[in-house]
Amino acid sequence: MDAFAKVGIGTPLPRVDGVDKVTGRARYAAEYALPDLLYGVAVPSRIAKGRITGIDDALARQVPGVVEVLTHENRPSEAWFNRSWKDELDIPGEPFKALHDEKILFAGQPVALVLAETFEAARYASTLVQVSYEEEAHNVDFQASLAEKFEPSKKRSSFQPPKNRGDAGAAFTRSEVKVDAEYHLATEHHNPMEMHATTVEWHGEGKITVYDKTQGSQGVQSFLASAFGFSKSDVRVVNAYVGGAFGSGLRPQWQVQVATLAAKHMKRSVRVVMTRQQMFTHAHRPECTMSIRLGADSSGKLNAVITDATTSTSRFEDNMEDIVIWGMMNYASPNAMGTYAIAPRDTYTSADMRAPGAATGMTLFEIAMDELAYAARVDPLELRMINYSEVDAMNGTPFTSKALREAYREGAARFGWERRSPEPRSMKEGRELIGWGMATGMWDAMFSKTSASAKLSANGHLEVACATSDIGTGTYTVMALVAADTLGLPPEQITARLGDSSLPTSPVEGGSWAAASSGAAVQLACQSVAKKLLKAADKVEGRPLGGASLDEVVFADGRITLKSDAGKSVGVIEAMRAAELAVIEEEETASSGISGLVSMARKSRNTHSAIFCEVRVDEELGQVRVTRIVNAVAAGRIINPKTARSQILGGVVMGIGMALHEETFADKKLGRWMNHNLAEYHVPAHADVEAIDVIFVDEHDPEVTPLGVKGVGEIGIVGTAAAVANAIYHATGKRIRSLPITIDRLME
Amino acid sequence: MNRFDYLRAADIPEAVRQGAGEHVAFLAGGTNLIDLMKESVERPRELVDINRLPLRDITEMPDGSLRLGALVTNADTAYDDRVASRYPLLSSAILAGASPQLRNAATNGGNLNQRTRCVYFYDVQTPCNIRSPLLGCCAFGGVYRYNAIRGSSPEWIATHPSDMCVALAALSAVVRVTGPEGDRAIPFEDYHRLPGDEPWRDNTLKPGELVTSIDLPAEGFAQNYTYLKLRDRLSYAFALVSVAVAMRLEEGRIAEVRIALGGVAHKPWRRPQAEEAMRNEQPGRQVFERASEALLEGAVGQGENDFKIPLARKAILRALSQAAAGTPQSQTDKRIA
């Protein structure tokens, strides 16, 4: 274990929470055993739109063990104004309020919550609740909803409007080489392994602890306080472990609403767990249609980019994504233009799902770029090089760094791209056509103001803490690594704590900013501890460090050592003892600061990737195998190559799903999703995933965030589906512009 | 969960006694029945656990047939040396289905009696003729991708989801049952039924009848066979279309052939005339094409599942050529032979 002596940023450290997870010690929201717990099971609405005209719960109440059936008629009071129901994402519109009134907004909406002493009684009784409705005409069909598409005047605050340049329309008309086509992405549901669940612990006197599956404990804390009339200090939210979320836990979902209402009503602890079917009654990636027009000269040099997209939202909220900006930012076309609208349907509001906007918009754009490569008879990789932009072509700003060229080169070399034969259908082995395709990925490198604490004890044990979340991404391990790096302690001596609203302030975990932000905060807190520790070391007899300043020493192997003389050092425990300190505890906040804000205004901050893919297609039978993917990622500094690689692998697998499998089917007459289970909603199985090779390209970028970290949670999915679709074209000569590419679409 | 009584049968006569009456279900591996009970699709009042019955053996019979006990698991059946060497078509079909965990729990009797996977059947908030007779069918004109291409009325759209049964149909297995009226042997083609005007009845078992074994006739077609399954991902998905071919070649000519299709109808689909017509022919494209035409005669799609017809046609051709060449589809290597 020699390498572990110098554990720090860049060490491939196995997850520090790994053993707890595989041995079951890690507890998830539905796993907190509490005395006197009530179990709540929601009754879903059969209809998609209309109102409840009556609820007959008599039979349900007769089931032994049932104590209450909570509905909009008997629920406790809650906040009246919409603004009290806003969450951190602040989507314009009327937030969904579960059990609030008789209105039905989507199929599967909870209309009653049966509460019983056992889960079995609650579940059985939930099937006995009779609800009558007055139905109204609904529409869940995206194509039909396009007739009602609009551009909302009040936009989601994170929305980046496309900035047009030049005269794209005229330039397109003039162009020698053109692509003009419609692209489409199906509705997808997040389907993390862990279902959404909440256990509310009732402490009495209006105090609650809420174990919730969420990506942001403090966001849920504020939400519950304002929506249900709790004092914020009386609400503690814990999400110590989250079994995946992919964005479904960015907003408080309905299970935390009904569980909290029920606890308040019953003055008892309550647990509500969604079924897998109910996981299809909330967040989903919007369906998207995108028309892309590309104009280029005969060498493939772009002179016009025109993208028009529409994504789905609900009837009650205006969810927007950044769909059309990616191609406009990434490529050096002098003329570019984008328009974007949303179309309402009678479902729950669409939601952010891993790389929201880019996973859709950049992916579809990269299929169009592939079409341009064939139209201009230029190698697809060469086409990207011809149109390479050193600056953010839409905003006209330089990047803090952009090692995309290196990603293209290293990815292509690893893949063997130069051996590709350019013509479609030109590579074959046995019955299978072989195709090689590539695409570009792009995502934001974000940073959010975050606080962390560090507490060093006399025995040399360090605890670092931050209210951020670890949704399986490896945040615990990142925090431990940064702390180990800063204070030179072995990870075994470090405990990382997160997922608790009582810890130092952190925003919701999303957008791939958690590692950069919580990492920076942990580093600052540890640096403050280091300062005090150095002072304490001065108390050691003989002052071996001779009053050296911070930059004259190194913290390593549990010791503080003079840089100038490795023979002179003080042990951490020794220093604590000499200064008679029980603990050193510091809390710090990492924020962009003035220089960061200036830099943000002047420079663009993005991650980039180059994806290369091989498919083998049995054309006659429509069977596609993705045999090889190389994803070369430029994402600044990599804190933990091991968990970072896992993030990219997961993103690539999800990209394969986007390319070939994932699609939620709606029954238009009934207004509901029909394949709402994991037998019929397909994600890649093991057999669908073969060799995936991840490369992290060197990208030194001290400006992007304090640690030079850009984040890797989402970039892995962006563009991957395009690489697959483009490889299928190369194999078969069939251009399929609607994802996923299922057998029927391939055979059309 | 709906309330039910749980009974455990100690022997076959007791199971038959306990199984008599209304709303009784036999519980074998439970991989289908328990799922359906959790979803309130099935609501038996009595559950008779048959797992203690002595039906866990695979036995060689004096007439050369092989008897598969109803409670032998799908996995134990597929990996049994006798099955794997004499009836590799059956092993292959079983291994094309579900996942290792499910195959370890699922039994042969349960596999025969599993219910359709039509998404409407599974969602109790939608009307479904199979679940609650006479409510109507939503799949017809709804999410139809997975449904049948035989017949054009709402009654005909559910498919039988089993892979194993497609192979059993091609092998002309015999299902042995016992019940209140004694023992019966049911030829496989008569075991599952076409919907007619009772779409909720999947098979010809009489109330209270228990499957005791599946008998495989001596002829196992171990040289020329294949099970080709096409689905939405390379593993762990139900068949969109599957084809089982069992063939015997003599001096380069087809002495006998059986072809069964999965994913297209209420039961594994065979057309004896199509098979007859191939007898004594030399295997080849034209012969195979004629067979696929005959098998798919009268097939109709409903838009979303139209693709199943050309897909089935090509799958039949491929399967016949795999079988004739003696290069059966591997179920571990996903590359199609």
Ligand SMILES: Cc1cc2nc3c(=O)[nH]c(=O)nc-3n(C[C@H](O)[C@H](O)[C@H](O)COP(=O)(O)OP(=O)(O)OC[C@H]3O[C@@H](n4cnc5c(N)ncnc54)[C@H](O)[C@@H]3O)c2cc1C
């Ligand atoms: C996620 C998933 C994926 C699957 N994928 C596939 C697939 O790709 N291909 C495939 O073929 N199958 C697939 N299956 C289905 C699986 O093969 C069946 O669930 C299994 O074979 C049923 O066997 P069992 O012993 O568990 O039956 P049970 O669930 O115990 O019983 C099923 C039915 O059979 C009746 N029954 C059981 N034994 C007898 C008997 N001896 N006599 C009379 N009636 C009896 C029961 O009363 C019940 O009605 C899948 C299942 C799941 C859950």
